[in-house]
Amino acid sequence: MKESFDILFVDDDDDLAAGYVRWFEKNGHNVIHTTSGQDGISQCDKRDFGIAVLDWNLPGLSGLELVQRMRDVNPDTEVIVLTGEGTIQNAVESMRRGVFDFLSKPFSMPELERRCIAAMERRQLRKENSQLREVIDRSQPPAKEMIGQSEAIAKVFRLIERVAPTDNPVLIEGESGTGKELVAQAIHRGSSRSARPMVTVNCAALPEQLVESELFGHEKGSFTGATAAKPGLFEVADGSTLFIDEIGEMPLALQPKLLRVLEDGSLRRVGSEKERRVDVRIVAATNRNLKTEVEEGRFREDLYYRINVLTVELPPLRDRGDDIGMLVNHFVGETHELEDDARASLESYEWPGNVRQLINTIKRAKILADDLITIDDLPEELDKGSDSSLVRSTNGSMAAGSLMALQCQHIKDVLEQENGNKSAAARVLGVERRKLYRMMKQHGIEG
Numbered sequence: 510m511k512e513s514f515d516i517l518f519v520d521d522d523d524d525l526a527a528g529y530v531r532w533f534e535k536n537g538h539n540v541i542h543t544t545s546g547q548d549g550i551s552q553c554d555k556r557d558f559g560i561a562v563l564d565w566n567l568p569g570l571s572g573l574e575l576v577q578r579m580r581d582v583n584p585d586t587e588v589i590v591l592t593g594e595g596t597i598q599n600a601v602e603s604m605r606r607g608v609f610d611f612l613s614k615p616f617s618m619p620e621l622e623r624r625c626i627a628a629m630e631r632r633q634l635r636k637e638n639s640q641l642r643e644v645i646d647r648s649q650p651p652a653k654e655m656i657g658q659s660e661a662i663a664k665v666f667r668l669i670e671r672v673a674p675t676d677n678p679v680l681i682e683g684e685s686g687t688g689k690e691l692v693a694q695a696i697h698r699g700s701s702r703s704a705r706p707m708v709t710v711n712c713a714a715l716p717e718q719l720v721e722s723e724l725f726g727h728e729k730g731s732f733t734g735a736t737a738a739k740p741g742l743f744e745v746a747d748g749s750t751l752f753i754d755e756i757g758e759m760p761l762a763l764q765p766k767l768l769r770v771l772e773d774g775s776l777r778r779v780g781s782e783k784e785r786r787v788d789v790r791i792v793a794a795t796n797r798n799l800k801t802e803v804e805e806g807r808f809r810e811d812l813y814y815r816i817n818v819l820t821v822e823l824p825p826l827r828d829r830g831d832d833i834g835m836l837v838n839h840f841v842g843e844t845h846e847l848e849d850d851a852r853a854s855l856e857s858y859e860w861p862g863n864v865r866q867l868i869n870t871i872k873r874a875k876i877l878a879d880d881l882i883t884i885d886d887l888p889e890e891l892d893k894g895s896d897s898s899l900v901r902s903t904n905g906s907m908a909a910g911s912l913m914a915l916q917c918q919h920i921k922d923v924l925e926q927e928n929g930n931k932s933a934a935a936r937v938l939g940v941e942r943r944k945l946y947r948m949m950k951q952h953g954i955e956g
Contacts, residue, residue, distance in 0.1 A: 513537040514559035517870035519549035519569055519575070520591070520838050525614070531563070534616040538671060546570035553582040556786045558631060560625050560836045561753025565592030576606045577849060583783075585636070611860035617912055636747065639740075641706065655691050657832035661824035665692065672819045678771065680756075681794040682815050683760075686865030692821055693752040696792055698904070705749035710742050713755035722761050722779050731780020734916070743776055747787040757797035764809045771815050791816060826867065828862040836864065840871040841882065848883045854891045868890030917952040920945075924954070 516533055520526040520543040532541045541556070543549045546567045555560070561579055565572035572590065579588055590603050593614040600611040609628040612621070655662070672679050673696045681689045690709065697707040715723055722732070726741030742751060753759075759767065770776050774786045793816050802808035828832060837855050841847055847855075851874075860866055874886040884891075920938070927933040935945040948954075 512629070513539065513627075514625070515556065516541075517541045517549060517561040517586075518542045519544075519546060519550055519561065520564040521545065521565065522564070529618060529621070533622065536622060546575040549575065549668050550578050550582060551781075553579060553586065555783060557583060557783060559629055560589065561586050561619070562589045562625075565590050573606065574610055576603055576757060578841065585632060587625075587632050589621075589624060589628060591621075592902040628780060637705065639745075655688060655695060656835055657829060657834055658835065659824075659829045659830050661831045662832060666825060667819060669695050669699065670820050672696060672821065675699070675700070675819070676790055677795065677818045678791040678800075678816045679819045679821060681792065681821045681823065682799075683794075683796065683925045684825050684863055685796045686863035687823040687825060688864050689796075689823060690752065690754060691821065693750075693754075693792045693794065696821075697750040697806050700750065700790065702749045702790060707750045707752055708742050708746035709752045709754065710854070711754040712758040717760050720760060721766070723774050724763075725766065725778055727779035728781045731778070735780070738778070741776070741778065743770060743787050743789055744785065747790045748789075750790045750792055753791060753793045755795060756793040757795040757799055757802055761807065764812050768809065768812045768815060771812075833860070833867070836867055836870070840868055841875070845875055847882045848881055850884045850889060851882050853882055854887055858891050873915075883941075885944050889947055914950070917954065920948055920952065920954060 510832070511535075516538055518526050518529060518540060520529075520542070523544065526542050526544075529544050533540050541552055541558075546563075546569055549561070552558075563572070563579070567575065570578070572592070576588055576590070579586060581891055584607075587609045588607065590600075590608055590611045592612075593615060603611050609631065610624050612624070657663075669692060679693075679696055681692050683689055693709075695928070697703055708721060714719060715769075721946065722739070722741065723733075724741050724743060726739055727735050727745055729735055729738045733802060766776070770787065770789070771791060774788055775784050776787065777784060799808055799813050799817070803810045803813050826836075826842055833856050834852075839848070853865070855870070870888060870891070871882075873888070874882045877886040920934075923934045923937050924931070927937065931945055932942055936943040938945060940948075
């Protein structure tokens, strides 16, 4: 199917222009015709055209002046000059100003359309290069694979397979640290837009006054510090996927602007009246209950239903069973070994911060440990969930009965045996002295 585009004809020959306009409209393109250069500039102020076909000899503005003004107003518009009085000098000078082609009247309508298509291909290539540079500048980390075999995460994998190939918005819900960005990356990789990089923005990480500029862009001088025009992330993500993390943090005043982009792809930069159009798929994520946010007036109901077409709910780590052990093995890697008590502690903990907390805990342990990660390399809060460790008699056999009571009594016995010498007691118990202090505090044993 042939791609359509927006085209501006600027020509004071009404009869000739009418023929071109009919031809392009018949072939599915959107066409605006003006008869003067000034009117053409005014149209470019209001709208983002893919192609502008200009007559070289117009009243009021010379061909070169019109080309330069057109490039100043919208540098992304590809310009084709069509003239009945072409010279080599004019052609060369116009090419220097960035004109795509310089053609002599009369010119075949089918051939003009082919030249316009070629110009659009150049425009698209420039846009893709710009998008790639923007993403590289933002140092987007490489995509990571999701790990797990539990039924809870397998359900998520099945949902990703179903929603990824569609072009609908997706809402990812889940507690902080459950891996919502990984789900967004997986959805993007499974979509028809995967050849272009996914663009990411976190609404919670931006000051409220900068969210609009970051998403929609701004013009030079539109606010203090805006020393140059800058495209927003919607423009950067044109033709690709925009992942909006923590969408529940988006300021209420900006939500109608987001709704409009979702509905018809149109937006305006801060400080501009020009309509721009983008083709962007939205994947949004939140750790809030957006339905409650709607009920309490902090999130627009129409926007909620617009982004909630397809929903992926991520389970907390505590509900993923044996996945915790798989994740522990993955993040510990081959550079370290894991003591049994430390493994038991990691696998039995509730992980309120989910996978992110697990990753940070293991990173910390690998820094503190040599080659073997022990329970002493883990944060104190993990010990409270793993009292199966180190309840042994002095000859090394496991004690019986109530684990907590036996551990408390055994520590007291060893301390008494060693006349209160904590270093000696720790050696008998086979733990670091720091660990012994924690155990004594946990059981209320006085020094």
